[in-house]
Amino acid sequence: MASKSIDVCLTPELMHLYPVGGRTVVVVDILRATSCMTTALAHGVESIMPFARLEDCLAMKNADFYTAGERDGQKVEGFDLGNSPFEYMDDRLRGKKVAFTTTNGTQAIARSAGADEIIIGSFLNLSAVAEHLSQVQNNVLILCAGWKGKVNLEDTLYAGALVEKLVNQFEPECDAPLASLYLYHGAKNDMNAFMKNSSHVRRLARLNVVKDVEFCLTADQYNVVPILRNGAIRI
């Protein structure tokens, strides 16, 4: 029996069932908030400040922040950046601070308040996060951002991929880690084909961001572990 445990909250709407005290929470919004954050920090952004509300985020322009705002898959008018990871591979952002708000991802971060440690997870830094979790003593909760309160495929698959890496060291606490793991087992040999019917991939395909989706499903592009401390995410 493993001495640490792992659980998965499939949408922020269920977070009242999962106590976070003393835990490390891994927040994941594969398409595309946490994939963007991982990419940005790996490419030299100094820090990312997440905001649940658009207006709070936009106001950070006055404090010399770049602002990133997405709602319903599209960049919001007035913001410097949207929600494509490729926008964050930009030398002009090196050493800069970014204020960030998205439909689901930053809301999920807000729901993790009170956790011992809050980590930003994505396929892009899958192994780095797994390695970090195996080092700390905390029990782990993976929080899937989902889509407007509902469960989505891509975040659940990430949860399954992370559980797979940790299952020898962590005991699953309920059925959600198992369901995620089994779903990932069925998907992992061709994630892009598996995802082609998902509601968010179809939504994004209409917005012409197929390249984003493919990139966001790629494991281990970056060896970084973004951690939220004092309101800002840094590596």
Add this chain to the structure above:
Amino acid sequence: MASKSIDVCLTPELMHLYPVGGRTVVVVDILRATSCMTTALAHGVESIMPFARLEDCLAMKNADFYTAGERDGQKVEGFDLGNSPFEYMDDRLRGKKVAFTTTNGTQAIARSAGADEIIIGSFLNLSAVAEHLSQVQNNVLILCAGWKGKVNLEDTLYAGALVEKLVNQFEPECDAPLASLYLYHGAKNDMNAFMKNSSHVRRLARLNVVKDVEFCLTADQYNVVPILRNGAIRI
């Protein structure tokens, strides 16, 4: 494009996200409430009245009802019947009324109030329910009872099995029907093996009800469609 749609609510805690007006809701609690109800009605019980609260259910003794009460997998003191389907294959129950309350299943029924039609689903009557749904004009919502608000494997697998039977006639509305379907694809060749690690199966194994679990995972034992009308479930 199918003209009817199908959705899956993975736990009653998410029901506020799923409008039920005009829909047929299929309530499922495989281990073991809806499996028991299906069995009881197939074996001649006249009707089943679901209660969310133990005391309301027990009070029905005074109205000449048999009472069935389960909490945390065990029969509750003072009730006539527990939550094993084999208890309901009893000639003494033929033509009788049963008042029923369980940890999750009857709570899920309560959350379906307002639906156009409320159906009781289980593997035991899988094809009968699928056939019924293909005949009615309503969109369909499968409501998984889960375990104390959390997602469970067995109800999600049932949702996947039912989606598989209907996917040519119904358009999935979000990712939950897809996730359920893919999970079921990975499980269907050996459901008992797949389920052996699930939290509820392990819970029930301690209570020595392995035979119940095996029976509840068996498809198409009964050709009945239990429907809730005016507070009572009948076929």
